[in-house]
Amino acid sequence: MNSRTFQPLGIIIFSLVVALCASPGVHAANDDALLNTLPGDCMFCVRVNNFNESLGKLDSYLAGASPIPVSLAMMANMQLGAAIGDPMLTGIDQGGNFAAFALFPETEGAEPLIGILVPVTDYKKFIETNPNCKPAENGLTLLTAPNSMQGDFLLARASEKYALAGPPTEKAAILAVQKALTAESKLAKRLSADQTKAAATAPVWAYVNLAKLYDKYNKDALAMLAITYEEMAKAGGGMEEMMGFQFKMLAAAFKEFAGEADSATIALTPEPTILSVDVALQAKDGTDLSKMLVADKSTDGYTLSRYLDNNDAVNGLMKMNRPLMQKFYGKMFDIMEAATNESSSKEQTAKMKSLTQKMIAAMGDEVSISYSYASSTPPFKMQEVIEIKDSAAMKALMAEGMDYANTLYKDMGIPVELKYEQSVSTYKDATIDVISISMGKSDDPNNVMRKELEKIYGDDFKYYMAQTNDKFFITMGPDSEKTLKSLIDQPALVSAPSGDIKIAMDALQNTPYTPYDDFVCSVNVIKLIKGMGEMMRTMGVHADMGPGFNMFSSLESIEPKSCLVMGGTVSDGGASLRVAVPKQHLIEVVAMAMQIQQKAMKVQQEMMQNQQPDMTPQMQNSGSSQSPTPIREVPRNPLLSWVGKPAPDMKMTDLYGKTHRISRLKGKKVILDFWATWCPPCKKAIPDLIELAGNGNSNLVILGLSNEATDILTPFAKEAKINYPIIAYNDKNVSAPYNKVTAIPTLFLIDSEGIIQDVLTGYHEPEELRSRLKEIK
Structure with a gap:
């Protein structure tokens, strides 16, 4: 069957695939029945293991969080029962593994073939005993269930334990997929031992063949990127030069990194109190990307949590993985140099590359960062603390870097100017420096982008910086200098993590493995949305709808006790990321969404009432035979x-x-x-x-x-x-x-x-x- 037939499924899977990420590449044989059924060159595969049990776990996680109680297991079984015309699901292995997969088209311009595998206790017995099954051509079976909202299905034998299902209109495609399932190469042989284990044990697991996707569609992707740039350039706005450079950079980075990726996986694990999503990327062996994704085990544990601000929406701790950072920034500067046509820009890029490598060498082992929106200009705040090994070198490199950066920005058409003011003040033996970033003025009335930048950032905005012997402090936003001094005032002794970052660390430690050797991050969605409301008010968003329109004004009563959790690591040519959503935070986010919805409905209702015409005495006594238009009533409960x-x-x-x-x-x-x-x-x-x-x-x-x-x-x-x-x-x-x-x-x-x-x-x-x-x- 082709991809149009299952377009909604394709969209869902594609959106997952874009974010997918896989484990080290030691391949091993396995006896997983489903992996030994699927072809080795699948475009992607999504499987739900232990169908009823997995949906039951998801129901347990969602219980009490969903505003409308619903059982996914019950709904899925009802839909499946209606599709086969048997609510008892006779012959279906309800504890089996369901799968959807796609195969690459054999001819240029053709669409991928989509397959759905349904676990059965015995295929031959299922089609013989289900009264809704009738023989069709080429050994296929037509399943026509009365009152099925899904319509009819064609079934083909994939194996004794699996039925291949699709719509009757796609007979040729079903036969092509059935034939592909008999190929000698199986997906089981392509996966590593860790991937195989996750595929069999995760309640929901997905895989994508990034290597073949790139080979098949990279030209199409680059063409779409070029068309996007052309359309944006036609729209004008005075930023064509800068956009041209950025699109060149993006295209070069896509060829460099996407072309070296091998595969990606995602595993979803619901538990009663937390939902975890594990994403992994595996690079091709021997590529620059695989050499970049290596572990740096020089340090263990995190020590800078005391510098985080728990009032902020985002808090993170990151290890300085020097092998990764040096290779990544080196590669990005090479791409930047190739994207510019100016010889002076190429020279400045080479200097910036050398400077960056020196700065990475001068840095210490860890970074802390806190971020949030704010009711100020610019409309956000940030504080960062970087451990450093060579304070004098770092200070000298900062001054040298400003000159290079300004020349580079000018050559690239980027309307930014950096001004570095050293030693504007001192605090406790630490010198305080300021970097002012100003957006270049424009006389062009059509320069929309530059006007928007000026609206967000004002005439300029400032970074405040200070250095001690072993720390480099950076702040931005309201009260930056005061925040900088409070960071310097923090005691030198390491303190135990607290607040959102502790919730994140605890959540990651309590999961099957701890994938945050390189970073751990907390994202408090409630604080993020509240801050966004402050930012929107500052920028005058929705001001034209009157002071009553403030959908965020009722959120103050929600005091979050949890947060979104993220953690990741790189090693052995792969990158792993875990995103976890504690049930408590889901409940808080749902409550917030309902408050916003109720506020919006109230404002809409008030606006409708204000727009209704008054029935004046003149209208009532005009003597006209025409009845007045009735006032629209609010729907009755x-x-x-x-x-x-x-x-x-x-x-x-x-x-x-x-x-x-x-x-x-x-x-x-x-x-x-x-x-x-x-x-x-x-x-x-x-x-x-x-x-x-x-x-x-x-x-x-x-x-x-x-x-x-x-x-x-x-x-x-x-x-x-x-x-x-x-x-x-x-x-x-x-x-x-x-x-x-x-x-x-x-x-x-x-x-x-x-x-x-x-x-x-x-x-x-x-x-x-x-x-x-x-x-x-």
Whole structure:
């Protein structure tokens, strides 16, 4: 089947592939059935191991985080059952390994062939016993399931344990893929021992053949890059010279690095409290890239965490891998030299290359960096600390580098000028220097890019720098000089990591392996978005929509307790990266997204109301026979259709094992509060409900229902001192209207006769809630 047939799948896989990254290249034989089925020259392969178990793990991770409870395992099995016309999935190996893969086209201009492998207990028995299977031409089988939303499928035998599936319109492609599966070369022989192990054990695993992808499509990629440059140059903006140089650099870097990559893999591992994504890149043996990706084991552990600012969104620690840095920057300067046509630029580039190599040699073993957006010009802040071995050499090299850089920028058409002011002040025996970076003015009214740069950076912006015997300090942003002095004031003794960077280190240490020999980084998405809001306000973004339009104004109530985690290392011609998302941070990000959504909906609603015409007395008494246009009403909450109806019974067990039934609560007023621990409006309402429950009113019962796991709810309820029953429920086990709740908090108010009297969505002031309770009997 061709790639158009599975376009959505192709897009998903391609987006994964772009970021993929693989382990050391020691190849070994293996007996993995799936790897021994797939051809050795696959373009890519994505597999889900132990299908139901892996989806169950993902469900466990998402439980309590997703605003709309959904079971991926249940959905997948329902879709699969509908596709084969058998909800019991008879003949499907539900504990097997599913796979999607692509093969390179044999002819120029043709599209890749896509294959889907479905694990079966016995292929021959499956097609003979499934009543929806009918024989087709060339030994294929037509699977026609009634009411299948996926349509019909053609099946071919891939092996005794695998069915090759595709649409009936792609018979020739299916036969071509089936034939390719019989090739002697198998993917199992191409993978290293580490890759093979990950392929068999990771819940979700993907592989891409970068070497053959480059050979097949590098000309197309370079042509697309050239077209992109031409289109941008046509648009003008006064930066054509600079863009031309940058595109030359990009094209040269693509040929240099992408052409030396061999393969890439990605492994996704969900656990109850964290989701890990391991990405790896493997270079071709003997290439410059493989020689560049080598480990530097001169130091162990990190010592500069005390210089990080936990108030910032991004905090990172990096080892100075000198072999990697010297070879990488050497290669980049070679590419830069080849991209320029000016002899003076080539000379300056060569000097900068030599200077950079000397600076790397003068550096120490570690770097710390903190970064965040800010309400200032420029709209961000940064602080960096670099260990140095030769302070005098570093200072001399900095001064020399400014002259080279200015000449180089000028020759390349880059509108930047650097000004280096040495010894502007001293602090505790450290001299403070300043680098001012100014954006060149332009008289060209069409120079849009330069005007935007001036808007962001102002007339210039400054780096403040200071050196001690063993440290080089750099700061930028608001209060740079004050921040610089606070870094110098830090005690020399190494302190234990704290804040976000400690969360990152702990998360990486608690995973199967620790891939952060070269760097570890924390990214706090909540702090990042809050900072972005500050930056947008400073730059006047959305100012034309009025002061009420500030979607970030409600985020102050979210205090993050976790962060995104990153760590990586290079060794043996490969690079590895781990990105981990703790469940706590996912819950925080979802809460933030819901707050922003609610804010945007409120602003939109206010704008609609302001745009509605008033029905003036003249209109009402004009005597016209034409009826006025009715004012558009806000959609009614569909749950309100249950008002006046008996509340359906529901059996519930609270966190302490006590059973509650709605049918047994007649004679009392009942509040069913659907809520979540990550929901700010829900948490705001809890003290009000605690007060209502604690007023000694024996005629009122409050039940809090959340679809989160008990291990999340129990400590939260204890910490919040909740004095009413909390129930962990599952949408699958409740009936309407309770399973129709789509926004939280949602409160069902039920009277003493068991009739639903109101459904309240969102936070309501305690006075309003008490008043409403008094109105019902």
